[in-house]
Amino acid sequence: MFVGMSPMRVSFAGGGTDMPEYYEKYNGSVVSTTIDLFTYLVYNPRTDDSIQAFASDFESYQGLKKFKDLEYQLGTEIAISAVKLLDFKQGGDYLISSNVKPGSGLGGSSSLAVNCVKTISSLQNKKFSNTEIAEMAFHIERNILNHPVGKQDDYITAFGGFNFIDFNSNGVKVSPIKLSSSVSSELQENLMLFSMETTRKSSDVLKNQLELTKNENKDTLESLHYVKKLSEELHDSLKSSDLQNFAEVLNKGWNAKKKFTKEVTNDRIDKIYELALSNGAIGGKITGAGAGGHILLYCEKNKQNQLKEKLKKLKLTFVNFNFHSNSPKVINLYEHK
Structure with missing residues (x-):
């Protein structure tokens, strides 16, 4: 059994400028930190090739399905998106939970997206950088699930800590803020x-x-x-x-x-x-x-x-x-x- 833990965040300033629609024209920046509230992804391997997923916060359940039959359902859609994106076909039971309710404003969806990419890629023995994990998590939310989000939450969670983050058309730069x-x-x-x-x-x-x-x-x-x-x-x-x-x-x-x-x-x-x-x-x-x-x-x-x-x-x-x-x-x- 494997457990992925990913922190949530509080953003102090600059939110909204992390939207590509803004920063690709004007550049953007945020100041934020991760905090000790988490999303959790528990993965238990199965002896067959079936997959099922439980999301306790949404009281939702995706019953046993083969990889090709997986659906995007409320509560399990982020985890299933990561499974599909990373082409992880091994059978398993997934349990998704967090320390706060959905819609908390603490970046829970992005925390979970980063968590799923990190956990599943680790199971595949793939070594992705923090930037690659953040970009894949953003791709899941913005392009696969069509959530109108910016990039800051994915980067905050993927890197962890207190950071000043720059966004522009050439990429994203994460600069740690060192406090005494x-x-x-x-x-x-x-x-x-x-x-x-x-x-x-x-x-x-x-x-x-x-x-x-x-x-x-x-x-x-x-x-x-x-x-x-x-x-x-x-x-x-x-x-x-x-x-x-x-x-x-x-x-x-x-x-x-x-x-x-x-x-x-x-x-x-x-x-x-x-x-x-x-x-x-x-x-x-x-x-x-x-x-x-x-x-x-x-x-x-x-x-x-x-x-x-x-x-x-x-x-x-x-x-x-x-x-x-x-x-x-x-x-x-x-x-x-």
């Missing part, structure tokens, strides 16, 4: 993650954003240009250990992101965010495409208890997390001790 232990600890201590207990299909938000970008909508493009500059400013803040400005850039970025498309926010989200700012938070953002999932806030420790109590009354759940510095891994339970 004291700055990393302070940043970790002051970041708070809350589940809004509402999930959403990111595709509903991103489809409209993608169309507006393609059509060169003035407001959307101006906002994307601005958040790209903010990613550079936030990167500089980290390099100079200026966490006050880091928090302020988060706030600027969220206000800009709301102009991408009207689906990014709603009355409840606006109420939550304003309440957070009036109870100690300096800045923050909705994770992922927006419209639901999780909210990330920067709040100094002496004000966090008050903030937790206020948000609890709005039915938000505090989520413990830590920065995670490693890329995905595959464990062979037959050999693991």
Whole structure:
């Protein structure tokens, strides 16, 4: 039995500029990190050539089928896409799960896509680079399953750690951000993650954003240009250990992101965010495409208890997390001790 583990992420600035429709014309950049919430792919070899897949988060099951008969079904479609892309015909049982609900805004779909490519290629004894894994995962999501996604989540997960990522027509460059232990600890201590207990299909938000970008909508493009500059400013803040400005850039970025498309926010989200700012938070953002999932806030420790109590009354759940510095891994339970 083999278990693949792939981290999820929080993106701090630049989201949206990782769409090919944007960066191939204007270049893009993001700042992000992986965190210790994961997707899991369990593979158990069978003695026949049949394949079945279970997705516990979706309560979905693809019954025993031969390779040629595999179908793309909700919950198992990413794993089956990877099986087909890599032409992995060996029989097996696949179990797919994660630490969060679908639609969390923490990059779960891309984490799973990277996980599936990494795990299946490892079973085939293929040695792909992190870039190759990220590109294959993106191909699965964007070209096979037609999800309107950008590239950042695939690269964040495939490389792991804290990174500044450049996107342009010539390729993608991942530059690790080296934080001192004291700055990393302070940043970790002051970041708070809350589940809004509402999930959403990111595709509903991103489809409209993608169309507006393609059509060169003035407001959307101006906002994307601005958040790209903010990613550079936030990167500089980290390099100079200026966490006050880091928090302020988060706030600027969220206000800009709301102009991408009207689906990014709603009355409840606006109420939550304003309440957070009036109870100690300096800045923050909705994770992922927006419209639901999780909210990330920067709040100094002496004000966090008050903030937790206020948000609890709005039915938000505090989520413990830590920065995670490693890329995905595959464990062979037959050999693991």
